[in-house]
Amino acid sequence: RITIAANETFNLAYNGVSGTGEGLNFEIASGSSATFSNLYTINLSTNAGAERALMIVSKALQKVDTIRSQIGAVMNNLQSIFDAQKVAYDNTKQAENVIRNTDYAEEMSNFTSLQIKMQSTIAMLAQANALPQLVLQLLR
Structure with a gap:
């Protein structure tokens, strides 16, 4: 003005x-x-x-x-x-809140549970792969 x-x-x-x-x-x-x-x-x-x-x-x-x-x-x-x-x-604040509000104990528990399931699955696959070899040894 x-x-x-x-x-x-x-x-x-x-x-x-x-x-x-x-x-x-x-x-x-x-x-x-x-x-x-x-x-x-x-x-x-x-x-x-x-x-x-x-x-x-x-x-x-x-x-x-x-x-x-x-x-x-x-x-x-x-x-x-x-x-x-x-x-x-x-958006940055929301991402920070998601990270800060993570329940680490719960997430660690989930991680350990999934790790145990993975190790047991690997052990079952190893046994399943060993069975055909046992059958072949019996046939010899």
């Missing part, structure tokens, strides 16, 4: 539009540069002065709209980056 009151000085700069003090430099639609040394010297009681003031206001509104749209685009980009980072953070 820019507020300009009588006898106040200000500085304004944005992409080629700049002004210092009580005057402003605007790029007019025709491509020429109009310099107003003091905004308060424009005579609004004449057609030319009123048209000049309307031109200044119109150009200023265009610049404000352009700046607002650019700021809006930046805000949308920042919001999407924030949302993506929030999702990544939540």
Whole structure:
């Protein structure tokens, strides 16, 4: 928000539009540069002065709209980056909670039980493989 009151000085700069003090430099639609040394010297009681003031206001509104749209685009980009980072953070936090909340005693018990079952299965396979050899020895 820019507020300009009588006898106040200000500085304004944005992409080629700049002004210092009580005057402003605007790029007019025709491509020429109009310099107003003091905004308060424009005579609004004449057609030319009123048209000049309307031109200044119109150009200023265009610049404000352009700046607002650019700021809006930046805000949308920042919001999407924030949302993506929030999702990544939540996923990481969830994974950490799964790891931290693991019941190691229960998991070790399950591991030991499965290991015993695997060893007994290997022993049964070894015996099953030995039976055909015993039959062959009996036949000799």
